[in-house]
Amino acid sequence: MTEETTTETHPAPAWHRLSPLTVWAGVVVLVTLFGIPGLVLAVIVGIAAPSWLWGLLVVLATTLLVGSGIGFDILRYRRTQYQVTPERMELRSGVLSRAHRSLPRERIRSVDVASPIWARPFGLCRVTVGTGQSVTSGSDQLTLTCVTVADGDWLRRVLLHQDDEPAVEEAAQRQPAGEEPAGSDLPQRGELARMRTPWFGYGAAAPGPAALSYSVLGGLAASTAQFPITWILDQLDIETNRASVPVGLTALALALGVLALGALVALALQVESWWGYRLTREPDRTLRVRRGLLNLSSVSVEERRLRGVRLKHYLPLRWFGAASVGAVASGLDQESGQGGQGGGLVPKSALSPEMPRAEANRVAAAALPGVDFSRQLTAHPRAALKRRLVRAGAVVLAAVVLLAAAITIAVVATPQQLPAAIWWGAAVLVLLVAVAAVTYAVSSYRGLGYGLGTRQVYLRRGVVARATVALNRDAVIGWTVRRSPFQRRLGLATLGATTAAEAGVFHAVDVDLHGGLALADEAVPELLAPFLERD
Amino acid sequence: MSAAPTTPPRLRLRPPRHRVERRAISYWTVRAALVAVPVVLLPLVPTIVLTTLFDVAALNWLWALVAAVAIVALGVVVVMPQWRFRVHRWEVTDDAVYTLAGWLWQEWRVAPMSRIQTVDTQRGPVQRAFRLSTVTVTTASAAGALRIDGLDAERAAEVAEQLTDATQAVPGDAT
Numbered sequence: 001m002t003e004e005t006t007t008e009t010h011p012a013p014a015w016h017r018l019s020p021l022t023v024w025a026g027v028v029v030l031v032t033l034f035g036i037p038g039l040v041l042a043v044i045v046g047i048a049a050p051s052w053l054w055g056l057l058v059v060l061a062t063t064l065l066v067g068s069g070i071g072f073d074i075l076r077y078r079r080t081q082y083q084v085t086p087e088r089m090e091l092r093s094g095v096l097s098r099a100h101r102s103l104p105r106e107r108i109r110s111v112d113v114a115s116p117i118w119a120r121p122f123g124l125c126r127v128t129v130g131t132g133q134s135v136t137s138g139s140d141q142l143t144l145t146c147v148t149v150a151d152g153d154w155l156r157r158v159l160l161h162q163d164d165e166p167a168v169e170e171a172a173q174r175q176p177a178g179e180e181p182a183g184s185d186l187p188q189r190g191e192l193a194r195m196r197t198p199w200f201g202y203g204a205a206a207p208g209p210a211a212l213s214y215s216v217l218g219g220l221a222a223s224t225a226q227f228p229i230t231w232i233l234d235q236l237d238i239e240t241n242r243a244s245v246p247v248g249l250t251a252l253a254l255a256l257g258v259l260a261l262g263a264l265v266a267l268a269l270q271v272e273s274w275w276g277y278r279l280t281r282e283p284d285r286t287l288r289v290r291r292g293l294l295n296l297s298s299v300s301v302e303e304r305r306l307r308g309v310r311l312k313h314y315l316p317l318r319w320f321g322a323a324s325v326g327a328v329a330s331g332l333d334q335e336s337g338q339g340g341q342g343g344g345l346v347p348k349s350a351l352s353p354e355m356p357r358a359e360a361n362r363v364a365a366a367a368l369p370g371v372d373f374s375r376q377l378t379a380h381p382r383a384a385l386k387r388r389l390v391r392a393g394a395v396v397l398a399a400v401v402l403l404a405a406a407i408t409i410a411v412v413a414t415p416q417q418l419p420a421a422i423w424w425g426a427a428v429l430v431l432l433v434a435v436a437a438v439t440y441a442v443s444s445y446r447g448l449g450y451g452l453g454t455r456q457v458y459l460r461r462g463v464v465a466r467a468t469v470a471l472n473r474d475a476v477i478g479w480t481v482r483r484s485p486f487q488r489r490l491g492l493a494t495l496g497a498t499t500a501a502e503a504g505v506f507h508a509v510d511v512d513l514h515g516g517l518a519l520a521d522e523a524v525p526e527l528l529a530p531f532l533e534r535d
Numbered sequence: 536m537s538a539a540p541t542t543p544p545r546l547r548l549r550p551p552r553h554r555v556e557r558r559a560i561s562y563w564t565v566r567a568a569l570v571a572v573p574v575v576l577l578p579l580v581p582t583i584v585l586t587t588l589f590d591v592a593a594l595n596w597l598w599a600l601v602a603a604v605a606i607v608a609l610g611v612v613v614v615m616p617q618w619r620f621r622v623h624r625w626e627v628t629d630d631a632v633y634t635l636a637g638w639l640w641q642e643w644r645v646a647p648m649s650r651i652q653t654v655d656t657q658r659g660p661v662q663r664a665f666r667l668s669t670v671t672v673t674t675a676s677a678a679g680a681l682r683i684d685g686l687d688a689e690r691a692a693e694v695a696e697q698l699t700d701a702t703q704a705v706p707g708d709a710t
Contacts, residue, residue: 477650478679481548481643488641496678498646504677517546527647531551531626531633534544 015081015092019148021122026073029118030066038062082144084158089129091142103142107131108159109305109330112348113152115296125152125296129159130332130348160302161284187281187303192366193352193359195277195291202354203270204263205316206324207465208345213265217258273346274353279363287327287367289351299348305329307501308456308471309351309368311360315464323360325352325367328469330501364470370455371470377449377460383490384510385445392437399433450495450508450519457497457523459508469506475499479520479528481513495520548643551626551633559623559685562665563616569661571608578604625683627694629701632672634681644681650674651702654695658688670694 038058046055072095080093090102110130119125124146131141147155203209275293282288286300308328317323332349352363361373403426410418443463451458457476460468480496487493487510495508495516508516521528582597618638626633632651634644655671662668668691672681686694 477674477676478644478646478681480645480679482637482640483642484640498674498676498679500675500677502677504679513547514545517548521546527631528645530628530631531548531643531645533547533549535547 015083016147016151018077018080018144019122019124019146019151020077021124021148022146023070023073023077025119025122025124025146027070028121030069030073034069035062035066038065080144084155089142089159091144101142103129103131105159109302110332110348111156111159111300113156113298113300115149115292117294119146120294120296122146123149125149127152127155129155131330156298156300157284160286160300187369188366189281189283191278191280192287193277193279193363195274195353196355199353199355200267200271200274202317202320202322203267203274205320206266206270206354207312207314207317208347209266209269209273210262210316212345213269214262217262217265221258269345270353277353279351279367281366287351291346291353297346299332301327301329301332306368306472307475307499308469309364309371310349310470311364311373311468313357313466313468315466317354318466321357322354323357324350324354325360325364327351327367328471328499328501332502368456368470368472370453372453373458373468373470375451375453375458377451377458377468378515380445380448380450380508380510381492381512381515383492383512384448385442387486387490387492387510388441388444389438392434392441395437396430396434400430403430448509448511450511450515452519452523457519459497459506461507461509471497471499471506473523475501476524479524480505481516483513497523548635551624551635553625555620555623555625555683555685556667556687556690557620558665558687559667560616560620562661562667562685563619564612565661565664567612567615571612575601575605575608623685625686627698632681632698634683636682636684644679646672646674646679646681648698648701651698654698654702656691656695663688668692670698672698 039062042055042058042062045058046052049055075095076093079095079098080091082089082091084090084105086105088102088104089108090100092098092100108129108131112128112130113125114128115125125148126146127144129142129144144155272293272295274291277289277291280288280290281303282300285303287303287306288298288300290296290298306327306329310326310328311323312326313323326347326349329349332347351367352360355363358374364371364373407418407422407426410422440463447460447462447466449458449460449468453470455474456470456472458468458470460466476497476499478498480498482494482496483492491513492510493513493516495511496505497508497520498505508519511519517528517532521532578597578601582594582601585597586594615638619636622635622638622641624635629648631645631647636642636644651672652675653671653673655673657669657671658667666688668686668688670683670686670691672683673679683691683694
């Protein structure tokens with residue numbers, strides 16, 4: 001259908017423009033954001049101000065603003081061109097300062113096709129091409145805003161479609177020697193996962209939406225709460241004693257209300273982000289995530305660039321047995337999107353929404369053959385727990401010292417005897433700190449784990465943001481072993497597997513030296529062996 | 536620690552084969568002093584100024600602070616270079632580059648020859664005074680660079696050349 005026609009319209013490398021509809025979409029956005037409010041303001045000012053000329057002034061200013069915005073959009077449209085040659089993708093852009101960026105196609109790792117809500121009525125989409133190297137200063141992405149959906153689809157397929165030599169060669173390398181032929185576990189094709197309605201429920205506490213929702217509400221509350229509270233206190237000033245209980249109750253009700261409202265907003269954001277979620281394996285060996293209710297998003301990751309997958313079991317949702325799956329690959333580096341553009345709520349590496357743990361295990365296994373997140377991981381030695389408990393002890397000690405200093409100052413400063421409640425309060429506070437610190441230490445220790453599968457190395461860590469990374473064994477391109485003085489005394493080490501994705505290294509913290517080295521030696525045969533000794 | 540006595544022999548990393556140049560001790564000393572002197576001067580100068588202006592007992596505390604900073608700084612300048620020299624080692628085999636660096640915190644790094652992307656040698660002004668070089672070996676990993684600090688300049692050039700030749704012979708870098 002559209003596929004053939006679009007392929008035919010782009011036979012030879014030629015410079016293409018963005019869609020001219022981009023300008024019209026820009027007009028709509030500018031008029032809605034500035035034009036209409038400007039007119040409303042003009043009417044209000046015209047009525048309220050002594051002379052209607054003031055209203056005219058507002059109209060003029062608005063027209064100027066919208067007009068210059070449209071002019072800029074037209075210039076941007078006329079001065080932006082891209083082309084896809086057999087070797088490179090090139091982009092010329094910039095209204096005032098021109099830039100010509102050229103990107104070798106073999107470096108392209110991911111293509112992100114997004115249709116923001118304002119572009120959808122025009123059949124437009126934004127295409128973001130991710131690479132493993134930086135293209136512009138500080139960014140490893142090229143963005144086209146906007147092209148038609150058909151062009152976006154064409155770009156996605158053409159840029160990731162590479163059935164040339166390196167692909168075959170690497171695919172052959174992917175099979176570690178001595179493993180059973182891949183016939184039994186050929187990667188599953190087509191649809192690997194799709195959204196189920198109950199999963200939206202996890203959205204109320206999902207990391208991205210909930211954090212955004214509560215931070216916005218918190219900010220709103222902080223900036224406005226002062227007025228009603230002072231007003232209430234002023235009203236109740238005469239009867240302070242009688243009012244103290246209702247005020248406390250009001251505060252509690254308010255907090256609960258904020259909690260519920262935050263959950264609701266987070267839920268809505270989750271639905272917006274993940275509506276119609278589908279994870280598919282495309283015939284051109286890419287993994288494709290499609291999702292979105294109002295703003296559509298489609299992220300394609302080249303499979304042979306996939307270094308591993310990550311199972312994120314973050315805290316509030318871990319208690320409800322939920323987890324999500326993310327890709328470990330280069331070209332998806334920005335964990336939180338590009339400054340709001342392209343949707344910062346869901347990281348580009350996300351392969352699934354929050355879903356039941358078993359389902360997440362299944363999706364991970366489907367996305368990266370050989371992965372088994374249900375496997376039991378080896379626990380780190382007790383010495384790792386000891387280190388964490390010592391740190392917890394240090395925190396408690398610091399709390400005690402701080403409190404003691406505060407009380408000493410209070411005793412010196414005030415002539416009267418301190419009320420007994422202060423001592424009780426201090427004791428309770430220290431106890432709370434101690435319980436929290438020890439719980440954190442134990443949880444941190446229990447979060448540690450490592451393991452070795454047929455094709456992947458498993459590393460797990462974290463307390464609140466606990467995640468298990470399954471890293472392809474053939475994607476490990478080096479090892480690091482770091483030891484602090486404390487670790488040397490306890491026989492521990494921090495093992496790092498370096499790879500060409502994200503921060504470049506994944507750590508097993510406080511593993512026992514023998515266990516860590518054995519893991520590294522077995523995971524990547526012959527790399528570490530010449531440097532190992534036994535005693 | 537956690538293992539039962541019946542377990543098979545326990546694994547350890549053997550140190551890489553080559554030490555760095557003895558001159559590196561002087562280089563590290565100078566480098567540490569370049570940091571330590573300003574760090575000590577920062578509290579020292581105001582303390583001297585204040586002491587000449589006022590005669591307050593509280594200033595003794597400032598002097599104690601200066602002394603503490605100075606002792607730590609002197610300790611680092613004296614101990615760190617020796618310690619580093621005893622730790623720092625490197626080795627290049629046909630298949631891999633292997634380094635050990637650090638003093639309090641020590642780090643072993645291994646990168647296979649087949650995954651090396653670039654080999655650089657750097658010489659700062661202080662290093663040049665001691666005829667020393669640093670060889671940096673990078674892989675496709677953003678965090679996996681190996682540094683051999685304190686090599687003789689000529690030796691460093693040889694090592695870099697050897698590594699460049701070896702890596703060109705092996706295709707593919709896993710990007």
